[in-house]
Amino acid sequence: MGKAKTFFEVFVSALNEDFRFPILEIFFSIHIVGVFIILYYMTAGGPGGQAGRLYQTLQLGGIEEVKGAIVSGFAGLWTFAFQTPVFGMLILKNIAYSFGNDLERGTVQNLLSYPLKRRLLLTAKLLSSIGVVYLLSVGISILELYVLIPSVVSQNLAFVFFTFVASLSFPFLVSILVLLITLLSKRGSTALFLGIGLYVASFFIILLLVAVASTSGNTIFLKLAAIIFPGLGLQAYYNVGLDPSIAILAPSFNEALLYIGAGYVLAFLLLALVYLYFERRLQI
Numbered sequence: 001m002g003k004a005k006t007f008f009e010v011f012v013s014a015l016n017e018d019f020r021f022p023i024l025e026i027f028f029s030i031h032i033v034g035v036f037i038i039l040y041y042m043t044a045g046g047p048g049g050q051a052g053r054l055y056q057t058l059q060l061g062g063i064e065e066v067k068g069a070i071v072s073g074f075a076g077l078w079t080f081a082f083q084t085p086v087f088g089m090l091i092l093k094n095i096a097y098s099f100g101n102d103l104e105r106g107t108v109q110n111l112l113s114y115p116l117k118r119r120l121l122l123t124a125k126l127l128s129s130i131g132v133v134y135l136l137s138v139g140i141s142i143l144e145l146y147v148l149i150p151s152v153v154s155q156n157l158a159f160v161f162f163t164f165v166a167s168l169s170f171p172f173l174v175s176i177l178v179l180l181i182t183l184l185s186k187r188g189s190t191a192l193f194l195g196i197g198l199y200v201a202s203f204f205i206i207l208l209l210v211a212v213a214s215t216s217g218n219t220i221f222l223k224l225a226a227i228i229f230p231g232l233g234l235q236a237y238y239n240v241g242l243d244p245s246i247a248i249l250a251p252s253f254n255e256a257l258l259y260i261g262a263g264y265v266l267a268f269l270l271l272a273l274v275y276l277y278f279e280r281r282l283q284i
Contacts, residue, residue, distance in 0.1 A: 014128035094129030100188030169263035233259035
């Protein structure tokens with residue numbers, strides 16, 4: 001009971017550090033206003049209220065067509081264009097800047113004075129900087145969709161949740177890479193700069209893999225891209241997306257699930273390396 005109370009105290013301390021006013025409020029305002037504007041045009045067709053193609057598919061299509069529209073509109077375009085950058089930047093701020101500055105200033109030593117093992121201290125920090133952001137991201141996103149298209153979300157709630165889980169694999173992987181950079185550099189500004197560079201470069205790497213695959217016809221590059229960003233596997237299965245070249249991947253639904261699993265396995269293997277380094281090798 002004593003360790004649980006101490007863990008909760010460290011977790012609350014991390015929350016207070018990560019989400020000082022008005023950081024969380026600003027990010028939520030950007031997300032809510034941006035998402036409602038984007039989804040209004042995607043679901044209502046914009047000026048005049050003419051129903052757009054996506055809206056028509058959601059309202060009139062069969063179950064597979066509806067799922068394909070959800071993957072295309074919400075897990076594909078939405079994630080790349082808006083959701084991932086907004087919450088990705090919040091995570092980078094929490095890990096690279098806040099945690100990096102704590103390492104740089106040596107204030108992490110105060111946390112090490114708590115009667116908790118290092119891995120539990122790191123877990124409390126990760127739950128605050130990544131876990132809370134992810135829960136808020138999924139929860140708010142599904143709520144916004146429910147407000148705009150309640151019948152579609154209520155009938156496909158599990159699948160909507162599933163698409164978000166698939167699409168959030170990519171920012172989770174990038175977050176763990178940035179965490180490793182933060183621990184190695186022990187400098188908040190350096191980790192933040194490298195993290196933003198890595199985050200932006202990741203998008204171009206995926207686009208490059210897709211372009212090479214479409215040019216060469218070799219699906220190995222698309223498979224690599226689908227592991228890094230599992231949402232591509234779902235898009236290829238439903239034959240939807242901004243780039244029709246991903247259709248040559250042509251996975252079965254089970255294969256699309258394997259891409260999602262492989263993406264998270266890769267991220268958690270890297271996370272295990274981070275825990276090992278933090279617990280045994282990090283000198284503070």
